[in-house]
Amino acid sequence: MLYSEFGMRYFGHSENYWVDFIMRLKDMRSRTTGVGSEIGVTVMELGNGKRRKPNILVTGTPGTGKTTVCTALAEVTQLRHINVGELVKEKNLHDGWDDELDCYVINEDLVCDELEDAMEEGGNIVDYHGCDFFPERWFDCVVVLQTNNTILYDRLSRRGYKDSKLSNNIECEIFQVLLEEAKESYSEDKVMPMKSDDIDDINRNVATLTDWVRNWPLPSQS
Numbered sequence: 001m002l003y004s005e006f007g008m009r010y011f012g013h014s015e016n017y018w019v020d021f022i023m024r025l026k027d028m029r030s031r032t033t034g035v036g037s038e039i040g041v042t043v044m045e046l047g048n049g050k051r052r053k054p055n056i057l058v059t060g061t062p063g064t065g066k067t068t069v070c071t072a073l074a075e076v077t078q079l080r081h082i083n084v085g086e087l088v089k090e091k092n093l094h095d096g097w098d099d100e101l102d103c104y105v106i107n108e109d110l111v112c113d114e115l116e117d118a119m120e121e122g123g124n125i126v127d128y129h130g131c132d133f134f135p136e137r138w139f140d141c142v143v144v145l146q147t148n149n150t151i152l153y154d155r156l157s158r159r160g161y162k163d164s165k166l167s168n169n170i171e172c173e174i175f176q177v178l179l180e181e182a183k184e185s186y187s188e189d190k191v192m193p194m195k196s197d198d199i200d201d202i203n204r205n206v207a208t209l210t211d212w213v214r215n216w217p218l219p220s221q222s
């Protein structure tokens, strides 16, 4: 199946959207030549001559496969995988437990302070089910994983989520909350929605992102 066909089927985007998306990926690949595509220029400016490696944010509703993709991508690219949920627990970057939502109340300021140096250095893959509180300048690429509702329901049920948590997360996916949040928080040319229903999707997403990382220019080359 063509990328544009599955895009239409799963995301409701037109073929033109996907042609444009693929063109953008090609632009990213060709920007090491220094021929200033809009995206290439944006990335260079964001890198600001400081970051030698890109920062990627992988976001999406819980259960869409962020940690799975980030782990594989970090392994292949040797970038640093930062699982924000784990970091919050390890370093107590929260304001206690929310019984109703059944999760920690993340302290966004503490998280941003904790991550600032690493993000300035570059070379990070940040894994979190939210994206609107990170500084926009941190990321060169924002991946939003999306999963079919029935598949996601099964994954989250297997985790033993209680009913309210399960339905909150499924609603979040149905209404594409994370995609909207990403588009509102980052320039649209950085936001990459990616389907994450099956193993083939994992392989394709990791391959696409690996390619993107490998072609990200060092400041000295740009």
Ligand SMILES: Nc1ncnc2c1ncn2[C@@H]1O[C@H](COP(=O)(O)OP(=O)(O)OP(=O)(O)O)[C@@H](O)[C@H]1O
Binding pocket: 060, 061, 062, 063, 064, 065, 066, 067, 068, 069, 085, 129, 155, 196, 197, 198, 199, 201, 202
């Ligand atoms: N594309 C996929 N195809 C099949 N199974 C997948 C896929 N992505 C993830 N999974 C499986 O779904 C489950 C949830 O994946 P994962 O823990 O990576 O999600 P997550 O987005 O990191 O969730 P959370 O936000 O709760 O940390 C795991 O059992 C994983 O193996």
Ligand SMILES: [Mg+2]
Binding pocket: 066, 067, 068, 127
């Ligand atoms: Mg995870």
